[in-house]
């Protein structure tokens with residue numbers, strides 16, 4: 001990869017502190033430590049690791065939802081580690097997130113259309129223009145715009161995730177942090193959502209950080225991979241290299257887990273897709 | 283084109299909530315009682331055979347069933363049925379207004395307490411101090427401090443309610459605050475006031491409203507208690523609590539003067555709590571699910 005990195009970190013770290021003089025003993029929890037990553041514009045960095053290894057914390061720091069306690073973050077060639085206020089708000093337009101649980105990531109009391117329109121309203125886009133944009137976003141994400149008046153609990157998990165993706169795209173971001181975007185979905189729906197993400201990336205030239213605890217998805221989605229454990233990057237390389245020839249015993253364990261625990265269906269679908277056969281994504 | 287992103291339509295008629303409410307017999311009974319009392323309060327001028335202060339001293343303390351006076355007369359010769367009907371107004375108002383005002387005030391306080399951690403800790407400590415007093419005692423103290431009168435009684439009831447209401451709103455907001463959708467709102471550059479008062483409000487207000495309906499009964503009885511003690515509605519005002527109090531002096535000669543308003547007070551409180559419990563259950567997704575939708 002020769003493209004300049006869109007997102008880059010140097011020695012990024014986060015230590016959570018809880019307690020203190022009022023709430024009992026002070027406790028420190030190192031969630032992320034000394035992480036250096038660079039995601040080229042238009043590329044996808046995969047990030048794997050078991051639960052609690054610090055993947056979500058890392059991604060949230062990148063889009064400035066969590067304040068880092070060490071290191072720096074660079075976005076589009078600019079140090080954004082310490083920006084705040086209106087500057088942060090303006091920068092954050094370009095960095096959005098898709099969550100693991102699609103239902104919980106939508107406001108249950110608002111219609112799908114209203115959920116997607118919220119980011120637009122935040123930046124002064126209202127009325128007819130907002131409605132037009134919502135409609136376009138819904139089509140882009142494979143949703144029927146007539147569903148805009150429905151509520152999140154009235155549609156399926158896969159559709160909720162499409163809504164969440166549409167909302168993330170509303171502000172025309174350059175970078176998406178995808179935090180296990182398919183692990184709460186049925187196996188049959190996973191491939192559809194991953195395909196949607198790939199199609200959107202190809203169309204809009206987006207840059208992804210794709211987080212998963214499921215190594216088999218990485219080769220499908222990512223160009224390069226970092227493997228995280230206890231908040232540190234323990235292995236990195238191209239997706240093929242890590243997949244075919246894992247160096248760290250921890251990575252080998254993760255891989256073994258995949259092969260042992262997960263029987264085909266989606267694996268087949270993904271392999272077919274890799275071989276260029278359309279899986280018939282809705 | 284135009285179908286996109288129109289505001290949600292009110293869907294009361296096919297609302298599962300309403301269906302659950304009406305199919306719950308206890309709640310339906312409570313609703314019926316409340317409806318009757320509200321009806322009486324609203325249409326008092328047409329329903330009441332006499333004015334609330336209209337006295338025929340000749341017939342003082344006559345028992346229920348006296349010609350023209352279905353529920354008898356009190357110690358001043360006023361028609362008890364008429365006073366009950368007129369008194370429904372103040373009795374209901376004394377219960378409902380403080381609850382509504384309390385809920386309205388506690389929503390911003392509770393939400394802000396939940397959103398800003400350190401400010402929240404301070405607010406909750408203040409509420410804990412109020413919590414330390416039994417409800418009735420605190421109401422008496424505040425009302426006595428402010429002086430007798432209907433407005434002061436209502437203010438004291440709002441203050442008494444505040445810690446309970448704030449806690450409910452606080453809890454509901456804390457629950458919502460940790461939801462991914464709130465994080466998504468922040469990521470999308472939503473300002474804090476917009477998150478709290480445009481996005482979270484409906485989710486939190488429902489908790490406050492449910493709680494309020496369950497507490498109306500105890501506020502009605504506390505209000506009546508304050509009037510009974512001379513701290514609320516003043517004679518010759520018609521209100522059920524003060525009617526009980528006024529009958530006290532003649533309780534051995536003419537027990538009906540106290541007993542009848544007391545009975546109606548009990549009915550009202552029971553009705554409130556039946557409806558409150560019903561609403562709470564109806565909004566509980568587990569109960570709803572068992573009803574099918």
Ligand SMILES: Nc1ncnc2c1ncn2[C@@H]1O[C@H](COP(=O)(O)OP(=O)(O)O)[C@@H](O)[C@H]1O
Nearest residue numbers: 016029031049050051052053054055056057058
């Ligand atoms: N807000 C927080 N406060 C304290 N500890 C946290 C917080 N968020 C995450 N952690 C801790 O940081 C570690 C990494 O969490 P996370 O980034 O969510 O891991 P992953 O996404 O890989 O499962 C975990 O041990 C978790 O308990």
Ligand SMILES: [Mg+2]
Nearest residue numbers: 055056057179
């Ligand atoms: Mg996570």
